[in-house]
Amino acid sequence: MNLTFKKTYRFAGKSSLYITLFATGFVGFLSWFFFLPKALPFLWFLLLFALAVYTFSFFVIQYRVEVFIYRRVKKIYDDVSFLESSSFRNQPITTDMATLTREVKKFAMDKKMEIETLKVREEYRREFLGNVSHELKTPLFTVQGYLLTLLDGAMNDKNIRKKYLERAEKGVERLIFIVQDLDMISKLESGDLNLNLSKFNIVELVQNVFDLLEMKAEEKNILLSFDRKYLRPIRVFGDQEKIQQVLVNLIVNSIKYGKVNGSTEVGIESLTDNKIIVRIKDDGEGIEPQYIPRLFERFFRVDKSGARAEGGSGLGLSIVKHIIEAHDEKIYIESEFGKGSEFSFTIEKAE
Incomplete structure (x- = not known):
């Protein structure tokens, strides 16, 4: 393991200053007390003595500190090098204990986060x-x-x-x-699934999904409808096939968890100058608040027995989330337990 050695002179400088002040003061007191020297030669003597003591102390202390820290701190670097942290191994060994402590602490925190991520x-x-x-x-x-x-x-x-x-x-x-x-x-x-982006009429696409799922909705006598009449086409930009899959999965979910003789309503609104929001609202059983953060996890089911009785892979909502995020869009959910749920997602307007 090739390591560079970053020197710091602060410790040696301060230590040498303390020794010099003490030695100069002590020698000055003894000389004045025993020999009563003249003022000017005495000051020159103290100045030369202080310079000599400071220089000697500085080099001795710096050398000893470097040998002491290098031998012991190098052992720390060697001990952690097997963890293959390139960012840590590329750091030079330093005699600055504050810097060393900060580096080791950061290294330990990074490794702790890495271990926690691996556990998850x-x-x-x-x-x-x-x-x-x-x-x-x-x-x-x-x-x-x-x-x-x-x-x-x-x-x-x-x-x-x-x-x-x-x-x-x-x-x-x-x-x-x-x-x-x-x-x-x-x-x-x-990221291996490429999007085939094009302009299409989202109103027509929703109507196609209604026609596709009409028989499934009739099994529970659920009405599939728009929130109002859309007399003009609303053109958006995205992967038509994937957005259809999003609509199918969300509407199938609304049927699956909807109440008998209920309804599923789709609304399309202009959100911003370049965004449309599509809402799928049902009057089914709703979702308890503690389950909402986990809805888009793979295989997660709120009611495991009921959901399996209805069929499905348990991957529908997770696929929906990934498709929407692949379009760089957002998906939202609002639900009140016992009263129904509303899933909504944004999509780009076509120019």
Whole structure:
């Protein structure tokens, strides 16, 4: 480990001054008391004596301090060098203890933060793997159960065979859906998913999503509607396919957690000169305040049993957040437990 040595002379200078003042004063007192010298030669004697003592003390103290600190402080630098902190290793060894203390303290704080970050990531990794395994094993075991039943003899019954194969197909579709969402979110997080930016009519896109989800909404008799009539197109700039996925995920969520005979309302407003805000509001069960900060985490569910009964991968809101952030936009949520929720996101106006 090649280290440079940064010298500081403050300690040696002050120490030499203290020694010089004491030695000069003491010798001056003794000389005056015992020899009663004349004033002018006596002052020259004291001045030369002080200069000699100061110079000698300075070099001796500086040398001793450098040897003492270098040997011991170098050990500190060597002990921490295995942690591969380039910023710390590039610092010169210094005899200034205040500087050294500050550097070591900063190094220790940086390492503490790094360790805490690694702990959080490790916890997140364990939770993610647990969630993935849980999400995958349910449809896998479902498919396996139906296939084993068929192999055990049920396939001879034409009606049972068809019913069980249809159910197994639904399980496979659920698996494909989860894998596709996992692939999507991994691409979004790694930045490998490129946005195909274009100008499009956001009102028309919302209406297309309404048409796509009409049958799903009818299962709970939920009305999908705009907050008012939009007679003119509202053109925005973004990736039309990805924004459609955002709208689908948010409206599906509003249906999934909405109340029977309820409604989902979409509003589009001008936020600033170059921004539009899209609001998706439902009158469903709402979200308790303590859960709101975690809503966009992967696989997080407020009501785990109910959400799994409704299906889905548990990645929808996380994908929504990543798509919106990939557009350099913001997503917001307001919710009152028992009364409903409103998700909203911004998007750039088209010129």
